[in-house]
Structure formats: structure tokens, C-alpha cells
Amino acid sequence: MIKRKKKNKEHNPFYDPTLKKRHVSAKRFKKFTLTSLIFSVAFLAFFLFDMIGKGLPAFNISYVKVDVTFNEKTLEDTRFAVATEYRTLVSRAALRDLPKLLEENPTYMNSTQNIWILASSQVDQYIKNHNHNLKDKDIAKVDELYAQGLIEKRFNAIFFTNGDSKIPEYAGIFSAVIGSILTLIITMAVAFPIGVMTAIYLEEFAGDNKFTRFIEININNLAAIPSILFGLLGLAIFINLFGMPRSSPLVGGLTLALMTLPIIIVSSRAALRAVPDSIRQAGYGLGLNKIQVTRDHVLPLAFPGIMTGSIIGLAQAMGETAPLIIIGMIAFIPDAPSMVTQAATVMPAQLFTWAGMPEGMYIEKTAAGILVLLTILISLNAIAIYLRKKLEVKW
Amino acid sequence: MLSSLQSEKKRRELNEKLIKSALILAAAISILTTFGILFSILFEAIEFFQLRSFWYFLTGTTWSPGVVNSEFGALPIFAGTFVITIIALLVAIPIGLGSAIYMSEYASSKLRDYLKPILEILAGIPTVVYGFFAAITVAPLVVKVAAFFGLEATFNSALASGIVMGIMIIPLISSLSDDVIRAVPDSQRKAAFALGMTHGETIKNIVIPSAMPGIISASLLALSRALGETMIVVMAAGLRPNLSWNPLEDMTTVTVTIVNSLVGDFEFNSPETLSAFALGLVLFIVTLILNMISLSLIRKFKEKYKVNTL
Numbered sequence: 001m002i003k004r005k006k007k008n009k010e011h012n013p014f015y016d017p018t019l020k021k022r023h024v025s026a027k028r029f030k031k032f033t034l035t036s037l038i039f040s041v042a043f044l045a046f047f048l049f050d051m052i053g054k055g056l057p058a059f060n061i062s063y064v065k066v067d068v069t070f071n072e073k074t075l076e077d078t079r080f081a082v083a084t085e086y087r088t089l090v091s092r093a094a095l096r097d098l099p100k101l102l103e104e105n106p107t108y109m110n111s112t113q114n115i116w117i118l119a120s121s122q123v124d125q126y127i128k129n130h131n132h133n134l135k136d137k138d139i140a141k142v143d144e145l146y147a148q149g150l151i152e153k154r155f156n157a158i159f160f161t162n163g164d165s166k167i168p169e170y171a172g173i174f175s176a177v178i179g180s181i182l183t184l185i186i187t188m189a190v191a192f193p194i195g196v197m198t199a200i201y202l203e204e205f206a207g208d209n210k211f212t213r214f215i216e217i218n219i220n221n222l223a224a225i226p227s228i229l230f231g232l233l234g235l236a237i238f239i240n241l242f243g244m245p246r247s248s249p250l251v252g253g254l255t256l257a258l259m260t261l262p263i264i265i266v267s268s269r270a271a272l273r274a275v276p277d278s279i280r281q282a283g284y285g286l287g288l289n290k291i292q293v294t295r296d297h298v299l300p301l302a303f304p305g306i307m308t309g310s311i312i313g314l315a316q317a318m319g320e321t322a323p324l325i326i327i328g329m330i331a332f333i334p335d336a337p338s339m340v341t342q343a344a345t346v347m348p349a350q351l352f353t354w355a356g357m358p359e360g361m362y363i364e365k366t367a368a369g370i371l372v373l374l375t376i377l378i379s380l381n382a383i384a385i386y387l388r389k390k391l392e393v394k395w
Numbered sequence: 396m397l398s399s400l401q402s403e404k405k406r407r408e409l410n411e412k413l414i415k416s417a418l419i420l421a422a423a424i425s426i427l428t429t430f431g432i433l434f435s436i437l438f439e440a441i442e443f444f445q446l447r448s449f450w451y452f453l454t455g456t457t458w459s460p461g462v463v464n465s466e467f468g469a470l471p472i473f474a475g476t477f478v479i480t481i482i483a484l485l486v487a488i489p490i491g492l493g494s495a496i497y498m499s500e501y502a503s504s505k506l507r508d509y510l511k512p513i514l515e516i517l518a519g520i521p522t523v524v525y526g527f528f529a530a531i532t533v534a535p536l537v538v539k540v541a542a543f544f545g546l547e548a549t550f551n552s553a554l555a556s557g558i559v560m561g562i563m564i565i566p567l568i569s570s571l572s573d574d575v576i577r578a579v580p581d582s583q584r585k586a587a588f589a590l591g592m593t594h595g596e597t598i599k600n601i602v603i604p605s606a607m608p609g610i611i612s613a614s615l616l617a618l619s620r621a622l623g624e625t626m627i628v629v630m631a632a633g634l635r636p637n638l639s640w641n642p643l644e645d646m647t648t649v650t651v652t653i654v655n656s657l658v659g660d661f662e663f664n665s666p667e668t669l670s671a672f673a674l675g676l677v678l679f680i681v682t683l684i685l686n687m688i689s690l691s692l693i694r695k696f697k698e699k700y701k702v703n704t705l
């Protein structure tokens with residue numbers, strides 16, 4: 001016993017010579033797991049930082065103050081409304097809209113006005129220090145105007161009010177937003193009732209038989225099938241077999257509905273399952289039948305959970321691109337569609353089109369569009385999480 | 396009085412039957428969808444194989460649509476898909492699994508509450524956004540880094556799309572693995588501690604092996620996601636079928652080829668368009684098998700540890 005007190009390691013029956021090494025290894029392992037987690041978070045930070053850096057400039061756009069002449073001749077060919085030396089600095093699309101400006105201000109006729117007018121994309125990119133291909137004499141002109149305060153950056157309202165355009169400074173996201181809304185209305189109108197009904201059937205009515213199990217396996221599989229294959233389904237069945245119009249929100253919405261269905265079913269089932277059986281038993285005890293119990297008691301209690309799942313499904317459908325490309329929703333759409341059978345594009349598809357354009361301004365607009373899309377998606381998810389936290393009943 | 400009660404009961408029963416059949420009908424739609432996908436792809440694919448050889452499609456090395464003697468040998472396309480997917484898994488499995496282990500074993504519940512939504516955001520980013528990021532930011536970065544090491548990389552290298560695809564599937568692996576690791580009963584950990592294991596040893600020797608079916612299931616699901624991922628590769632990977640193992644070269648994938656054969660100006664009944672469905676069929680079968688294995692693994696895990704939360 002006395003010998004033990006010397007803390008002689010060799011005589012300690014519990015002494016493990018590898019212990020130190022084992023602790024070091026345990027610490028190393030913990031560090032590895034922490035590093036991988038930090039990597040995920042750092043990636044998100046880097047990604048958001050990169051997108052904000054690339055997209056924020058697009059929320060401003062350059063205007064230039066020049067003399068614009070309004071008369072018969074310049075209205076016929078609007079290029080002549082601006083002096084030759086400024087012609088390359090001013091947006092072609094803005095000049096084309098001069099008659100509209102004249103309609104708003106009839107007094108401008110037969111006069112020369114010094115007004116702010118949208119600058120061309122090259123000038124805008126030069127002002128923002130991005131790649132541009134202005135000629136040297138134009139650069140000198142722009143520098144001169146900028147020094148005089150005759151070029152300024154303003155909030156880019158065009159981006160939110162215009163549809164797509166072949167002229168980069170005139171391209172906006174509006175028609176894609178409308179397309180997205182129409183498509184998602186179809187999606188939810190189809191997927192929500194069918195999804196909730198399927199969930200109710202599986203949770204409340206179906207027994208544990210082969211048919212039920214088959215449906216369950218099917219739903220789980222459907223959730224994992226690559227989205228592009230849903231596009232092939234839409235193309236082969238909705239467009240070729242049923243003859244629905246190509247590129248339309250109708251076909252897009254139906255295709256996305258089939259993709260959203262499993263998400264809504266799975267979350268609705270979880271919500272229904274969370275309602276305790278005592279509620280159902282109490283209902284039966286009062287003489288209600290199954291349908292009354294489900295409709296009047298179980299469903300209202302499960303509703304917050306169902307909503308949460310549906311919003312998450314909606315957000316996912318909103319960001320989906322691949323199946324919509326297959327069914328042709330990447331058409332060039334300058335004007336917002338007003339019917340679900342008209343050709344349309346959706347936000348992510350619009351971003352895809354812009355990302356493939358050579359001009360720098362489209363790249364900037366893609367990043368800006370991404371910021372808009374992400375803002376909407378994150379808000380939708382936040383609403384879903386909030387609903388889950390606030391309305392969820394703790395049993 | 397009695398007869399009115401009886402008729403009321405009959406009405407109720409009829410009502411119940413009607414509603415129940417409506418519910419069954421809704422449930423059948425999901426089955427209809429699966430078969431819709433299968434048959435719509437299968438019929439067009441059969442049409443393609445009537446025009447072109449099935450065997451050459453699987454083993455041929457020349458893919459040249461749109462020319463006079465067009466050939467449809469998809470081997471280089473499968474190879475490209477394989478290389479990009481492997482890169483993605485090499486990125487995603489260590490990082491996803493590491494994050495899952497940290498979150499489930501080390502992190503305090505408060506930290507977890509902050510971290511989970513962050514990974515959820517990562518999972519909610521649309522793939523078109525990842526594609527843009529891959530093409531605009533990561534691809535030039537890969538070229539620069541490769542040049543630094545004296546290597547030459549193209550601007551649509553397989554590496555860039557593989558890395559970004561890997562980042563995309565991190566949340567998939569981490570959230571599922573996290574759930575599985577937490578479902579491993581605490582008694583197992585306590586037993587290991589009692590035997591004198593360090594926390595690291597417990598995780599490596601006890602928890603991970605127990606959770607293995609779930610982790611493999613998550614990885615297979617991620618693999619199936621990566622195989623079917625379209626936007627990242629359409630935007631950042633190449634269009635040229637390229638039979639090569641060098642990840643710095645450009646390669647194309649099954650999904651890219653499907654998109655390109657359908658947005659082209661070919662007639663619907665031309666082999667160029669129909670080849671998309673043949674590729675789609677291969678993709679459907681492969682992902683279906685992966686999903687089936689994944690689902691059966693997770694089911695076995697659930698039965699073994701009697702958890703319903705997964």
C-alpha cells in the first residue's frame with residue numbers, strides 16, 4: 001500500500017500506457033468534426049458574401065443627363081433625338097420609349113429638353129468598374145460627364161417592373177415573377193388537396209395492408225426521383241399526350257405539383273400522427289363518426305403542421321428549374337403572361353437564361369435575381385419555422 | 396321517427412363511402428405518378444432502341460447526335476457522370492458526416508438550435524443558384540489554383556461542378572446522419588464510457604458502427620441526388636462527351652445530355668430527341684435501385700432501435 005502512494009505508474013493496475021495517446025486521438029477526432037462543421041458554415045458565409053457582392057450593384061443603374069430633341073423627325077427615328085456623340089452612351093431601349101415620355105409630357109413637342117435618361121449598359125458597367133467595351137473617346141466623354149455630375153446611379157426600378165429584354169439595361173425580373181406566381185398557384189391548387197387527402201387516407205382510414213404499404217414505398221421513392229425525370233413525364237404526358245400548351249404555367253404547375261406531393265404528404269402525415277388518440281376516442285365517445293372526427297377535430301389540430309410542410313414544399317417548387325427547362329419554360333418572355341396557358345418563364349429559369357448571356361450586366365442581374373429569390377425562399381422558410389413554433393400544440 | 400333516423404344513418408354511410416373513395420383516389424395519384432414517369436420514359440426509350448442498337452448505347456464510346464451518321468454510345472457520358480458524382484461524394488461524405496457527429500455528439504443543445512437552421516438554409520438554396528456559383532466563382536478559382544500547381548484546367552472542369560455538387564448534398568447527408576446518430580440508444584454510449592473508452596473511441600467504435608446502416612442509407616440517397624442533379628452540371632460542366640479520368644478536363648453528364656437533346660431543334664421522333672428518354676430510363680433505374688436499398692436500410696435501422704422519428 002505504501003508503495004502505491006508513490007504514484008508509481010508501473011504498479012498502478014489501472015495504468016494504461018496508451019491513455020495519453022488515446023486522449024490526443026479523441027481530441028483530434030473532435031477537431032475534425034468541428035472543422036467539417038465550420039466548413040459548411042463558412043461555405044454558406046462565403047457564398048452569401050459572393051452573391052451579395054455580385055448582385056448588389058445591379059440594384060442601382062446609371063442615368064445620364066443629355067439634351068433630347070423632340071420633333072417629327074426624331075419621333076420617327078428616335079436615334080436622332082440625341083446628339084451623335086452621346087448616342088452610344090444612352091440606352092437604345094430608353095430612346096425607343098421616347099414617344100411614351102412625350103405622351104406624358106405633351107409640352108416637350110418641338111423643343112429640346114435636358115433630361116435624365118437611362119444610360120447604356122456599357123456606360124453603367126464602366127461606372128461600376130466592371131468589364132466593358134466602351135471606345136476610348138466614349139470613356140473620355142463618360143469621365144467628363146461623370147465629373148460634372150451628369151451621370152448618376154439611381155435605384156434600378158426597371159429590374160422589378162420590366163420583363164426580359166435583349167437589351168441588358170432594360171431586362172427585368174417582372175414577367176418571371178408573374179410566371180412563377182401563376183405556376184405556383186397551379187402547383188399548390190393541385191398538390192395541397194391531393195397531398196392532404198392522401199395523408200388523411202394513410203393515417204386515419206387505411207389499414208396496414210399491402211396496398212397501403214405499396215403507396216408508402218411509392219411516396220418515399222417519388223421524393224427521391226431526380227427532378228429532371230418529372231420534366232420528361234411532363235413533356236411526354238402533359239404536352240405530347242394531352243396536348244397542353246408548351247412552356248405554359250399550366251404544364252409547369254402540374255409537373256411541379258407531382259414533385260411537391262411527397263413533401264406535403266410526408267409532413268401532413270407527421271402532423272396527423274402527432275394528434276393524440278385521446279382526441280379521436282373522445283369524438284367517438286360522443287357518437288361522431290370517423291369522418292366527423294377527422295374533419296372537425298383531428299384536421300384542425302394538425303393544420304399548423306400541414307401548413308408548415310406545405311410552405312416548405314412551396315419554397316422547394318419555387319426554386320426548381322430542371323423539369324421546367326425540359327417542358328420549355330426558358331422561352332424569351334418580355335411581357336408578363338396573364339393566363340396559365342400562355343408561354344411563360346419562372347424566376348429560376350430566368351436566372352438560368354441570364355447566366356448564359358455574355359454581357360456582364362446580365363451576370364450582375366443574375367446575381368441580383370438570386371438575391372431576390374433567396375430572400376423570398378428564406379422568408380418562406382422562416383414563416384414555416386415560425387408557424388411551427390407558434391401554433392404547434394404541445395400534447 | 397325511426398325511419399328518418401334510418402335514412403339519416405344511410406345518408407351518413409353513403410357520405411362516408413364517398414369521402415373514403417375520394418381519399419383513396421387521391422392516394423392512388425402518387426402511384427399513378429410513378430407509373431406515369433416509368434411508362435412515359437419507357438415507351439419513348441423503346442422507340443429509340445428500335446432505331447439504334449441497345450448494346451452500342453450501353454458500351455459505345457462515340458456520342459455524336461445531329462450529324463449524318465449519328466452515333467449514340469453513352470459510355471463517355473456515364474463516365475463523366477461517375478467522375479463528377481465521385482468528386483461530390485468525396486467532398487460531401489467526410490464533411491457531412493463530420494458535421495453530423497459534431498452536432499449530435501459534441502454540440503450543446505443551444506448551439507444545435509443555431510446550427511440546424513443554417514444547414515437547412517444550405518439545403519434550401521435552389522440548384523440553379525449553386526450552378527451559377529459553380530460557373531462564375533468556383534470554376535475560375537479551380538483554373539487559378541490548378542495554374543498555381545502548374546496544371547491546366549478548363550473553365551468547365553468536372554472538379555468545379557463536382558465540388559459544388561458535393562456542397563449541395565452536405566445538408567442531405569448531415570441531417571439524416573444526425574438523426575440516425577441521435578437515435579442510437581444512450582445506453583450504448585454509457586456502457587462504453589463505463590468500460591473506460593474515451594468519447595472519441597466511443598463514437599468511432601460504438602456509435603458509428605451502430606448508426607452505419609443509416610449513414611450508408613444517407614450516402615446512397617445523396618449519391619442518387621448527385622446522379623440526378625441537373626442545374627449545376629448544365630451551367631458549370633462541359634457539353635463534350637469525354638472519356639477521361641482527369642477531373643480538370645471538361646466532361647458531360649447524363650442530365651446535361653438529356654437537357655441538350657430536348658432543347659435542340661430536333662423533331663420529337665428523331666433519335667436525337669428520343670436518346671434523352673433512353674438516358675432518362677437509365678437514370679430512373681439506377682436511382683430507383685439506390686433509393687430502394689437506402690429505404691430498406693433505414694427501415695431495418697428503425698426496426699432494430701424501435702424509433703419512429705426518422
